Amino acid sequence: MQKFLQIQPEVADAIASGKAVVALESTIIAHGMPFPENIEMAKKVEEIVRENGAVPATIACIGGKVCVGLNADQLHELATSQNVMKLSRRDMPYAISHKVVGATTVAATMIGAEMAGIKFFATGGIGGVHRGSEITGDISADLQELGRTSVAVVSAGAKAILDIPKTLEYLETMGVPVIGFQSKYFGAFYSRSSGIELELDMHSPKDVAAFLQAKWKMGLAGGALISNPIPSEFEIHNSEVEPAILSAVLEAEKNGIGGKNLTPFLLARIKEITDGRSLNANLQLVYNNAKVAALISSEYSTLISSEL
Ligand code: PSU
Ligand code: MN
Numbered sequence: 001m002q003k004f005l006q007i008q009p010e011v012a013d014a015i016a017s018g019k020a021v022v023a024l025e026s027t028i029i030a031h032g033m034p035f036p037e038n039i040e041m042a043k044k045v046e047e048i049v050r051e052n053g054a055v056p057a058t059i060a061c062i063g064g065k066v067c068v069g070l071n072a073d074q075l076h077e078l079a080t081s082q083n084v085m086k087l088s089r090r091d092m093p094y095a096i097s098h099k100v101v102g103a104t105t106v107a108a109t110m111i112g113a114e115m116a117g118i119k120f121f122a123t124g125g126i127g128g129v130h131r132g133s134e135i136t137g138d139i140s141a142d143l144q145e146l147g148r149t150s151v152a153v154v155s156a157g158a159k160a161i162l163d164i165p166k167t168l169e170y171l172e173t174m175g176v177p178v179i180g181f182q183s184k185y186f187g188a189f190y191s192r193s194s195g196i197e198l199e200l201d202m203h204s205p206k207d208v209a210a211f212l213q214a215k216w217k218m219g220l221a222g223g224a225l226i227s228n229p230i231p232s233e234f235e236i237h238n239s240e241v242e243p244a245i246l247s248a249v250l251e252a253e254k255n256g257i258g259g260k261n262l263t264p265f266l267l268a269r270i271k272e273i274t275d276g277r278s279l280n281a282n283l284q285l286v287y288n289n290a291k292v293a294a295l296i297s298s299e300y301s302t303l304i305s306s307e308l
Contacts, residue, residue: 001115002065004065004066004096004115005065005068005115005116006065006066006068006069007057007061007065007068007069007077007116008057008070008071009188009273010055010069010204011057011068011069011116011118014054014055015116015117015118018301018304018305019054019114019261019301020053020054020055020120020298020300020301021054021055021056021118021120021292021297022049022054022055022056022057022118022120022121022122022290022293022294022297023057023059023068023109023110023112023113023116023118023120023122023151024045024046024056024057024058024109024121024122024123024290025040025051025058025059025103025104025105025106025108025109025121025123026042026058026059026060026070026078026103026104026109026110027061027086027087027103027104027105027106027108028079028123028124028286029041029042029058029075029078029079029085029103030078030079030084030103031084031086031103031263031264031267032124032263032264032267032282033106033279033282033283034268034271034279035079035080035268036208036280037283038077038079039076039079039080041132041283041286042075042078042079043075043284044194044287045122045287045290046058048126048238048287048290048291049122049291049294050288050294051291052290052291052294052295052298052300053294053295053298054120054199054293054294054298055283056069056290057069057113057116057118058070058075059104059108059109059112059113060074060078060102060103060104061087061092061095061096061100061101061102061104061269062074062077062101062102062137063099064096064097064098064099064215064216065096065202066092066096066111066112066115066116068112068113068115068116068118077101078101078103081101081152083101084101084102084103085100085101085102085103086102086103086105086260086264087102087103087104087105087108088105088107088108088140088141088142088260089107089111089144089145090106090141091108091140092108092111100193105140105141105142106121106123106126106127106140106142106145107125107140107141107144107145107157108144108152109121109123109148110145110151110153110223111145111149113151114149114150114151114273115195118151119150119151119152119192119212119216119297119300120151120152120154120294120296120297120300121152121153121154121171121291121293122131122150122153122154122155122286122290122292122293122294123153123154123155123156123157123286123289124155124156124189124282124285124286124289125157125159125189125193125285126140126142126146126153126155126158126225127140127141127143127162127216127263128142128143128158128159128163128166128170129143129162129163129165129166129167129169129170130161130162130262131161131162131163131243132163132249133163133166136258138258138259138262140171140263142212143167143170143171143174143176143286144174145223146171146174146176146222146223146225147171147174147175147176147222148174148221148222148223149221149222149223150216150221150222150223150280151223152208152212152223152224152226152296153223153224153225153226154181154226154228154289154290154291154293154296155187155225155226155228155290156187156189156227156228156229156230156285156286156288156289157186157187157188157189157194157227157229158186158187158188158189158194158244159188159189159190159262160188160189160191160194160238160241160245161245161248161249161266161267161270162293164186164188164194164196164227165196165197168186168196171213172242174222175220175222176222176223176224177196177200177211177215177224177225177226177227178198178200178225178227178228179200179201179202179208179211179214179224179225179226179227180198180200180201180202180227181202181208181226181227181228181229181292182201182202182203182228183201183227183228183229184197184198184201185197185198185229186198186227187227187228187229187230188236188238189229189230189281189282189285190230190235190236190241190278190281190282190285191235191236191237191238191241192229192230193229198227204299205292205298206299206303208296208299209296209297209299209300209302209303210299210303211224212224212296212300213300213303213304213307220291226292226293226296228285228288228289228292230281230285230288231284231288232283232284234280234284234285235272235281236277236278237283239247239308240274241270241274241278243273244267244269244270244273244274245270245280246275247269248265248266248269248273249266249304250268251269252265252266252269256303257265267282278304
């Protein structure tokens with residue numbers, strides 16, 4: 001496996017010594033946000049992870065390797081190139097064997113993180129069950145990945161471009177714990193609450209770390225989803241984004257946009273329709289997730305080291 005992995009020395013040292021490390025995805029850079037906001041976000045999110053006591057490791061496939069921790073040139077290429085492939089689980093072997101530059105989705109970033117030995121990952125929103133999935137069958141591979149790969153993902157819930165109740169049902173079927181961080185409601189990305197109440201609501205990073213320690217020590221492989229609602233000062237209420245979402249979804253349908261192009265299309269259209277308001281909310285919630293993931297990861301490192 002080492003043959004396919006390239007871990008930055010700082011990240012490798014942190015993993016080897018049991019320090020806190022937070023993985024970050026690259027699809028959000030290449031396909032989730034426009035330039036130059038994407039590169040600013042990519043740098044700032046790493047700083048925030050550091051300020052909160054962990055080492056950041058942005059993941060992508062470059063030069064036939066799963067790169068864990070990227071340098072400034074690599075981040076720049078992901079942010080500006082028009083030829084970056086969007087990689088989920090099924091696409092990774094192609095990117096590696098054909099040395100294609102690929103940005104990792106939540107699913108692929110979890111895989112890279114697990115290969116490297118990283119247990120925490122911060123993103124914006126996960127993929128999920130799309131609206132109209134009963135017709136299109138469009139269910140993100142992120143959900144199956146959460147069921148099988150032992151990495152905890154901090155997100156602001158799931159975006160309302162998705163069918164949120166079905167997404168939560170699917171996660172339950174896959175045995176994925178969903179934990180509300182300081183909120184009993186599942187987050188709806190741009191807004192703090194989807195209106196759906198979660199059974200698990202934890203207040204401190206330490207509680208979440210203890211939960212994960214128990215899960216993995218029990219041999220219950222698979223991930224967990226930590227729903228960390230967007231800070232209230234940046235939230236956009238459902239009533240405001242819903243019309244933008246509806247019109248973006250209709251447009252996608254009319255133009256026959258589906259498969260892996262659907263999520264990037266919807267994100268870009270919602271940004272246009274909301275005059276960029278959605279992008280600012282998106283940036284802020286990613287920063288907040290990076291902070292919480294770093295805090296949980298630090299608590300987890302402390303728990304594990306006191307066990308030894
Ligand atoms: N949701 C967002 N922003 C994103 C994505 C989802 O708000 O950038 C990206 C993530 O990388 C996620 C992927 O893993 O889209 C899901 O794509 P799909 O629906 O094609 O599985
Ligand atoms: Mn899909």
